[in-house]
Amino acid sequence: MAIRVAGIVGSLREGSLNKALLRAAVELAPAGMEIQIYTRLGDIPPYNDDVFQKGDPEPVADLKAFIGGAGALLIATPEYNYGIPGVLKNAIDWASRPAGKSVLNCKPAAIIGCSPGLGGTIRAQHALRQSFVFTDTHAMLQPEIKIPSAASLFDASGRLTDENTRQHVKRFLEAFVVWIERFKS
Numbered sequence: 001m002a003i004r005v006a007g008i009v010g011s012l013r014e015g016s017l018n019k020a021l022l023r024a025a026v027e028l029a030p031a032g033m034e035i036q037i038y039t040r041l042g043d044i045p046p047y048n049d050d051v052f053q054k055g056d057p058e059p060v061a062d063l064k065a066f067i068g069g070a071g072a073l074l075i076a077t078p079e080y081n082y083g084i085p086g087v088l089k090n091a092i093d094w095a096s097r098p099a100g101k102s103v104l105n106c107k108p109a110a111i112i113g114c115s116p117g118l119g120g121t122i123r124a125q126h127a128l129r130q131s132f133v134f135t136d137t138h139a140m141l142q143p144e145i146k147i148p149s150a151a152s153l154f155d156a157s158g159r160l161t162d163e164n165t166r167q168h169v170k171r172f173l174e175a176f177v178v179w180i181e182r183f184k185s
Contacts, residue, residue: 003180005029006070007037010077010088010124015158017114017150018121021169022076024160025112028170033177035074038066047093060094067095068103072180073137077113079124089131096135104135108183110176111139112169114150121146140179145172 007026009019026035043059051057056064067073077088084092096102111128113121125146132139145168147153153162160166 001032003033003072003177004070005033005035005072005074005176006067007035007074007076008041008067008088008091009037010041010075010085012042012087016078017116017154018076018078018112020154020158020160021112021114021145021147021150022074023158024166024169025074025076025173027160028166028173030170030174030177033173036066036070038063041087041091044087044091044094047090052094052097056094063091064095064103067107071108071184072176073104073107073109074176075109075111075128077111077121077124077128079113079115079119079121082123084124084127084131088128092128092131092135096131099134102135104132104137106183107135107137108180109137109139110172110179112145112172114145114147114153116149116151118148119146120148120150138179138183140176143168143172143175145169 007022111125153165155161
């Protein structure tokens with residue numbers, strides 16, 4: 001039985017390196033893993049508890065169904081101002097409701113990221129892990145993918161062409177399968 005993984009990119013930019021990295025993960029996924037990418041992040045309204053109390057707006061219900069229907073979550077995040085991009089944090093805030101019973105509770109997850117700079121999304125990944133403490137989302141600890149100076153690793157069409165990085169992504173996804181299996185009931 002295939003493991004369905006909900007892939008979310010924390011960037012709205014069409015030419016995002018992290019979108020390209022997540023597409024590479026789709027391409028390099030091991031047998032038995034299917035990664036589907038969520039494409040409506042920009043449709044999600046800002047979190048507002050008054051709106052939540054009246055019921056999830058359609059884009060939020062769509063996000064929750066997408067995550068809830070998956071066996072695991074893979075997030076590719078850029079780093080903005082040493083933290084999580086606002087659109088990604090907003091999506092996590094919506095998905096974390098209702099508290100204690102959300103689609104993120106006890107979900108195995110993994111975080112990847114790359115950047116044109118030298119930080120490689122280290123701080124954003126750390127901040128995302130902090131949010132996952134509240135949701136009891138089981139983020140994989142090792143290995144990590146936090147790729148600095150990433151622009152030269154992709155071709156003009158956004159395909160990951162660096163063979164060492166491709167092999168690193170493959171090994172990461174193989175480890176993610178093992179991580180996911182730890183949480184199957």
